[in-house]
Amino acid sequence: MTRSIPKKVAVIGASGYSGEELLRLLGQHPGIEVACITSRQYAGKPLGEIQPQFRGHPVLGAIKFSDSDVEGIVASGAEFVFLALPHGLAAEFAGPLLRNGLRVLDLSADFRLHDPAVFEEFYHGKHPAPELLGAAVYGMPEIHRSEITRARLVACPGCYPTTITLPLVPLLKRGLLDPKTIIANSLSGVSGAGRKADVGFLFVECNESARAYGVPVHRHLSEIEQELSLAAGETVRINFAPHLIPLNRGMITTIHVNFSDSADIEAVTSAFEADYGSESFVRLLGASAIPDAKHVFRTNFIDIGWRFDTRTGRLILLSAIDNLTKGAAGQAVQCFNLLAGFPETTGLL
Numbered sequence: 001m002t003r004s005i006p007k008k009v010a011v012i013g014a015s016g017y018s019g020e021e022l023l024r025l026l027g028q029h030p031g032i033e034v035a036c037i038t039s040r041q042y043a044g045k046p047l048g049e050i051q052p053q054f055r056g057h058p059v060l061g062a063i064k065f066s067d068s069d070v071e072g073i074v075a076s077g078a079e080f081v082f083l084a085l086p087h088g089l090a091a092e093f094a095g096p097l098l099r100n101g102l103r104v105l106d107l108s109a110d111f112r113l114h115d116p117a118v119f120e121e122f123y124h125g126k127h128p129a130p131e132l133l134g135a136a137v138y139g140m141p142e143i144h145r146s147e148i149t150r151a152r153l154v155a156c157p158g159c160y161p162t163t164i165t166l167p168l169v170p171l172l173k174r175g176l177l178d179p180k181t182i183i184a185n186s187l188s189g190v191s192g193a194g195r196k197a198d199v200g201f202l203f204v205e206c207n208e209s210a211r212a213y214g215v216p217v218h219r220h221l222s223e224i225e226q227e228l229s230l231a232a233g234e235t236v237r238i239n240f241a242p243h244l245i246p247l248n249r250g251m252i253t254t255i256h257v258n259f260s261d262s263a264d265i266e267a268v269t270s271a272f273e274a275d276y277g278s279e280s281f282v283r284l285l286g287a288s289a290i291p292d293a294k295h296v297f298r299t300n301f302i303d304i305g306w307r308f309d310t311r312t313g314r315l316i317l318l319s320a321i322d323n324l325t326k327g328a329a330g331q332a333v334q335c336f337n338l339l340a341g342f343p344e345t346t347g348l349l
Contacts, residue, residue: 007340010036010078012068012085012093016195018107019084020051021329027060029333029347031340034060036076038068070096080339082332083107086194091128094153098132103339104153105332111136111155112223122222138227139335141344142279143169148338156335159327160186160220160242163253165227166282167304167317170275172232176263177315179228182238183256189247189293192323212243249324250293255317265308268315272304280345281326281334291320298322300330300348 009026013019014037026032037047042065048055055061066072070093073081081097083090083106090108097104113119116130127133137151138144140162148154157165164184171177190206199205221240228236269286276282283303285291291303305318321327330348337344 004031006031006033007080008033008035008076008078009080009082009336010034010038010073010076011082012038012073013089014047014065014084015039015042015050016084017191017324018194018328019082021324022082022084022107022332023047023051023054023060025325025329025333025347027054027057031342031346034063035078036073037063037065038073039065040068043067068093070100073097074100074102078102080105080336082336084329087123088125088128091132094132095129098135098152103151105139105156105335105339106136106154107156107328107332109158109219109223111153112138112157113226115226118222118226122217122219138223139331140165140227141331141334141338142166142276142282143227143231145338148335151339154332154335154339156328156332158220158223159188159192159251159321159323160218160240160253161224161227162302162327162331163251163319163321164224164238164240164255166276166302167253167255167306167319168228168257169231170271171263171268172228172236174267174271175232175260176267176271178258178260179232179234179236179238181256181258181314182228182236184224184238184240184253185243185255186240186251186253187243187245188251188323189249190244191249192251192327193244206244207246210243210245212241215241218242247293249322250297250320251323251327252291252293252320253318255319257315257317258313259315265306265315268306272306276304280349291318293320293322296320296322296326298325300326300334302326 087109090110116127119127136155137147139154139156285305307316
């Protein structure tokens with residue numbers, strides 16, 4: 001049987017945590033050739049020297065970092081490009097790469113928002129490429145699968161939005177919840193802040209510590225409210241409190257919300273089963289278990305549970321993901337599979 005020609009991909013910003021996780025997943029993907037990895041800091045150095053876990057890897061072990069320039073990326077023959085860059089930098093690459101015919105998957109926040117005014121409000125500066133916002137598709141396959149398949153530019157969601165949006169969308173779009181009563185509390189491992197030198201993320205600052213940050217307005221709130229508003233058919237504003245906890249990777253979220261007048265716990269269960277019952281990467285726990293970050297470690301799963309509090313009459317939704325996989329690189333590979341025509345689980349299960 002003739003093997004199909006592998007799709008050539010490039011990873012821009014491959015030396016960060018999300019880039020490292022991308023390479024781990026791409027290195028086990030049977031339909032991919034990694035044609036180019038870039039890092040301005042490590043240009044010319046072998047991947048295995050900078051990230052020793054890849055030493056001796058049969059596919060990636062000898063590949064070298066190149067400088068982050070568009071001409072070199074195009075010359076590599078890559079058809080698809082993953083941008084694993086801090087927000088604000090991805091926009092420098094997306095436009096030129098798209099004009100050269102490449103398809104782009106951006107893991108930063110640069111293209112997640114539809115409205116440049118909202119971007120300016122939450123990121124405190126004008127969007128560097130507002131003309132591309134209308135072309136970008138929000139990369140949450142369970143909600144936007146058909147649009148992703150046709151996209152040239154995919155804006156992969158953040159980790160907090162994944163844990164909040166996926167549990168709420170099936171319920172909001174059916175009118176089962178009072179959207180004015182949503183309160184979400186999330187706890188994230190330290191890798192969610194990225195690989196950077198910052199006193200607040202040193203071991204002695206994070207170990208034996210738990211603290212809230214970005215309250216009351218975290219940047220990810222903008223994309224969360226955008227997607228929830230689309231599902232509800234009305235403007236949705238929520239209370240959101242992210243917390244940093246002493247885990248390397250992992251994230252859990254607890255959401256409290258009131259039912260609408262006509263809803264009950266049976267309707268919630270039916271909505272989840274209808275929307276996610278056949279999804280490869282959504283595990284519905286219902287009332288059988290509590291989502292635990294340990295159980296999704298280094299996987300592309302999101303675990304979702306739910307309970308009804310009879311004392312307060314409020315619904316409690318619970319979710320867990322690995323922030324570097326389903327919250328970043330794994331979700332990006334899931335979107336890539338849709339773009340490239342592979343089964344959605346390829347390289348992820």
